[in-house]
Amino acid sequence: MNIKTITFVVTLLVNVSAFAHHNYRLRFDYDIDVSMEVVVTKFDWKNPHIEILVDVENDDGTITPWIMPTMTPGVANRLGINPDTLQPGDRILVTGAPARNGSNELRARTMTLADGTYYILSPQGYRQADEPNSGGMAGGMAGGMGN
Numbered sequence: 001m002n003i004k005t006i007t008f009v010v011t012l013l014v015n016v017s018a019f020a021h022h023n024y025r026l027r028f029d030y031d032i033d034v035s036m037e038v039v040v041t042k043f044d045w046k047n048p049h050i051e052i053l054v055d056v057e058n059d060d061g062t063i064t065p066w067i068m069p070t071m072t073p074g075v076a077n078r079l080g081i082n083p084d085t086l087q088p089g090d091r092i093l094v095t096g097a098p099a100r101n102g103s104n105e106l107r108a109r110t111m112t113l114a115d116g117t118y119y120i121l122s123p124q125g126y127r128q129a130d131e132p133n134s135g136g137m138a139g140g141m142a143g144g145m146g147n
Contacts, residue, residue, distance in 0.1 A: 024069075024122075028097035028107040035095045036106070038066065043086035045073055052086065052094070052108060068094060068108040070121040081119055090114065096122075 038054035052068040070076070086092070093112040099105040108121045 024097075024107050027099060027101075028105070029100050030097045030107075032098055033095060033109075034098050034106060035093060036066075037091065037093050040086045040090040040092060041065065041088055043083065043088075045076075045083040048072060050076055052111075054092075054094070056104075064104055066104040066106060068096065068106045070108045079119065085113075085119075 036054075036056055038056050040052060040054055042051075042053040044051040044053060049072060050070045052070060054066050054068060055063045056066050057063055071079075076082070091114050094106065094108050095110045096106040096108040099107075110118065110120055112118045
């Protein structure tokens with residue numbers, strides 16, 4: 001193989017894996033907006049994306065674990081989010097796009113802490129915050145949440 005062929009193959013492989021990793025539109029249904037009151041079990045501050053692991057209480061009282069991928073740590077830092085923003089046991093309101101395959105995953109768009117602090121977690125959250133009745137910055141915690 002010559003250097004051009006090797007360069008082409010490497011470039012192709014890198015681009016395919018980057019597309020697969022970052023194309024959240026394939027994994028999540030952005031036409032559906034879900035809001036959940038959840039309890040944080042872990043705030044996994046890692047590259048390439050932070051994940052919020054949570055427990056969701058079902059109508060019958062059972063608990064189901066969910067995973068909520070968000071942004072990169074660098075972007076989170078610029079928005080005022082740090083590794084200590086969430087702690088296990090914190091109750092938060094999260095909005096986002098559900099997984100297309102029906103798994104317990106939600107691409108988190110926004111989160112509101114129990115004290116009313118509101119964060120946008122993905123680009124779609126900016127759109128949502130501007131929509132009327134979106135529960136955006138003025139919306140606070142739906143129904144209120146105790147600590």
